[in-house]
Amino acid sequence: xxxxxxxxxxxxxxxxxxxxxxxxxxxxxxxxxxxxxxxxxxxxxxxxxxxxxxxxxxxxxxxxxxxxxxxxxxxxxxxxxxxxxxxxxxxxxxxxxxxx
Amino acid sequence: xxxxxxxxxxxxxxxxxxxxxxxxxxxxxxxxxxxxxxxxxxxxxxxxxxxxxxxxxxxxxxxxxxxxxxxxxxxxxxxxxxxxxxxxxxxxxxxxxxxxxxxxxxxxxxxxxxxxxxxxxxxxxxxxxxxxxxxxxxxxxxxxxxxxxxxxxxxxxxxxxxxxxxxxxxxxxxxxxxxxxxxxxxxxxxxxxxxxxxxxxxxxxxxxxxxxxxxxxxxxxxxxxxxxxxxxxxxxxxxxxxxxxxxxxxxxxxxxxxxxxxxxxxxxxxxxxxxxxxxxxxxxxxxxxxxxxxxxxxxxxxxxxxxxxxxxxxxxxxxxxxxxxxxxxxxxxxxxxxxxxxxxxxxxxxxxxxxxxxxxxxxxxxxxxxxxxxxxxxxxxxxxxxxxxxxxxxxxxxxxxxxxxxxxxxxxxxxxxxxxxxxxxxxxxxxxxxxxxxxxxxxxxxxxxxxxxxxxxxxxxxxxxxxxxxxxxxxxxxxxxxxx
Numbered sequence: 063x064x065x066x067x068x069x070x071x072x073x074x075x076x077x078x079x080x081x082x083x084x085x086x087x088x089x090x091x092x093x094x095x096x097x098x099x100x101x102x103x104x105x106x107x108x109x110x111x112x113x114x115x116x117x118x119x120x121x122x123x124x125x126x127x128x129x130x131x132x133x134x135x136x137x138x139x140x141x142x143x144x145x146x147x148x149x150x151x152x153x154x155x156x157x158x159x160x161x162x
Numbered sequence: 163x164x165x166x167x168x169x170x171x172x173x174x175x176x177x178x179x180x181x182x183x184x185x186x187x188x189x190x191x192x193x194x195x196x197x198x199x200x201x202x203x204x205x206x207x208x209x210x211x212x213x214x215x216x217x218x219x220x221x222x223x224x225x226x227x228x229x230x231x232x233x234x235x236x237x238x239x240x241x242x243x244x245x246x247x248x249x250x251x252x253x254x255x256x257x258x259x260x261x262x263x264x265x266x267x268x269x270x271x272x273x274x275x276x277x278x279x280x281x282x283x284x285x286x287x288x289x290x291x292x293x294x295x296x297x298x299x300x301x302x303x304x305x306x307x308x309x310x311x312x313x314x315x316x317x318x319x320x321x322x323x324x325x326x327x328x329x330x331x332x333x334x335x336x337x338x339x340x341x342x343x344x345x346x347x348x349x350x351x352x353x354x355x356x357x358x359x360x361x362x363x364x365x366x367x368x369x370x371x372x373x374x375x376x377x378x379x380x381x382x383x384x385x386x387x388x389x390x391x392x393x394x395x396x397x398x399x400x401x402x403x404x405x406x407x408x409x410x411x412x413x414x415x416x417x418x419x420x421x422x423x424x425x426x427x428x429x430x431x432x433x434x435x436x437x438x439x440x441x442x443x444x445x446x447x448x449x450x451x452x453x454x455x456x457x458x459x460x461x462x463x464x465x466x467x468x469x470x471x472x473x474x475x476x477x478x479x480x481x482x483x484x485x486x487x488x489x490x491x492x493x494x495x496x497x498x499x500x501x502x503x504x505x506x507x508x509x510x511x512x513x514x515x516x517x518x519x520x521x522x523x524x525x526x527x528x529x530x531x532x533x534x535x536x537x538x539x540x541x542x543x544x545x546x547x548x549x550x551x552x553x554x555x556x557x558x559x560x561x562x563x564x565x566x567x568x569x570x571x572x573x574x575x576x577x578x579x580x581x582x583x584x585x586x587x588x589x590x591x592x593x594x595x596x597x598x599x600x601x602x603x604x605x606x607x608x609x610x611x612x613x614x615x616x617x618x619x620x621x622x623x624x625x626x627x628x629x630x631x632x633x634x635x636x637x638x639x640x641x642x643x644x645x646x
């Protein structure tokens with residue numbers, strides 16, 4: 063049996079990695095992957111809490127989050143394709159038409 | 163878990179609008195030839211039908227779907243704000259999209275589906291349904307922002323998407339931590355958990371949860387320092403979508419903020435009000451200062467929307483039903499004046515050229531008197547000059563803040579409001595006191611009957627609720643009575 067704190071700690075670390083990834087990585091595909099990592103860290107937290115509280119709710123939420131993540135990835139990749147067609151760029155620093 | 167007919171009653175407006183969205187998609191497929199000019203009006207008809215099913219929700223608070231969705235006066239009030247936003251957006255979009263050659267059924271369907279998400283957000287009484295509603299709304303709007311598929315639109319959409327997904331990650335992690343700390347994610351349940359267990363308010367997990375939820379919402383309402391996406395997303399998106407994002411998303415997000423902070427985190431007011439105090443001050447000040455430096459009216463309105471989020475945050479800090487009613491009033495007033503202003507921006511553009519630089523407005527006040535009058539009215543209202551709805555909204559919020567003893571925040575708010583007059587009036591000055599250049603930038607207006615109707619409705623809303631706000635304020639106060 064893995065202690066509650068360990069699993070929550072792991073989920074916090076994964077979430078932190080995702081956040082840092084979004085902030086420092088520049089390839090838009092990697093940005094998408096980092097966002098997915100954040101959502102999966104949340105899933106781990108939900109499962110851990112559900113196990114800790116002996117409640118089934120948290121397990122249900124994981125399915126919600128997975129569904130939303132899939133929908134988000136579908137629209138996100140479509141936007142990236144659209145952006146690539148318009149700009150021929152997948153590097154976040156090159157996506158800088160709008161500023162000021 | 164069983165659903166009764168009483169539960170379905172709470173969901174009727176949402177179902178009607180979803181049906182309208184599907185009907186719009188279907189109608190395009192079966193329309194003979196290329197006739198699809200009626201599609202936005204089909205959507206508006208759906209919104210009108212939904213509006214007729216809504217008044218039944220005013221009255222004692224009910225909750226359905228095992229505590230996931232509320233049917234109370236608060237939700238109903240926000241639904242009406244959202245109906246106004248949705249109908250005006252569809253009216254404004256019609257001529258604009260046809261001119262740009264992008265009048266596809268998907269656009270109207272996405273607006274309606276985003277509207278359903280916004281309504282669910284206003285009615286959600288469970289953090290998980292807040293999250294699902296937020297995503298329903300956001301995913302539709304990511305697609306809308308990129309609807310023109312040119313470089314700017316795609317870039318706006320991408321920036322909105324990445325920051326939106328990033329922020330929902332924060333919100334969701336906050337929800338997971340609150341679930342761990344309180345053992346529930348129902349808004350009423352969280353209130354009970356914090357009220358019954360004093361030690362919980364000091365637990366790191368609960369505080370981290372509250373903090374992350376705050377960050378998630380701060381991104382959505384574009385509060386400084388979580389506002390970086392706003393100017394780019396607002397400037398690059400199709401103008402009608404910008405109007406929809408600035409008003410609808412703001413109304414829905416603040417409705418959820420009110421429910422979460424005024425109900426679930428009620429007992430923690432001392433903890434979060436300090437953080438939001440700083441956020442409100444930063445948001446107002448930075449929004450206004452940056453707006454002053456802009457030379458593009460569309461981008462200026464994006465920064466001004468950040469400043470307006472700051473004023474509304476002052477009301478959240480105050481945390482009383484009085485302030486909540488002021489916020490509801492402000493959201494409606496902001497919907498009218500902002501959609502009106504963006505409608506004027508659409509009118510000066512032509513296919514492929516938005517003409518939103520400030521210089522393009524030179525001399526337009528005399529060349530197109532009706533446009534000049536409308537734009538001036540909306541700018542006055544945003545600056546908060548009586549007798550417009552914008553003035554009453556600011557007055558109600560600042561009054562509530564003073565009643566709670568937030569004198570300094572109110573003083574900063576009023577000073578900010580005074581500073582904002584500069585850049586709003588600059589548009590009016592350019593329109594009336596600068597001569598038109600020898601080669602006119604704007605030769606004709608992109609105005610059709612629907613655009614004129616939308617602008618007139620928005621203008622009437624700004625004036626009517628500015629001159630006789632009483633009835634609306636009473637309704638807003640009634641809406642808040644059942645919330646807190």
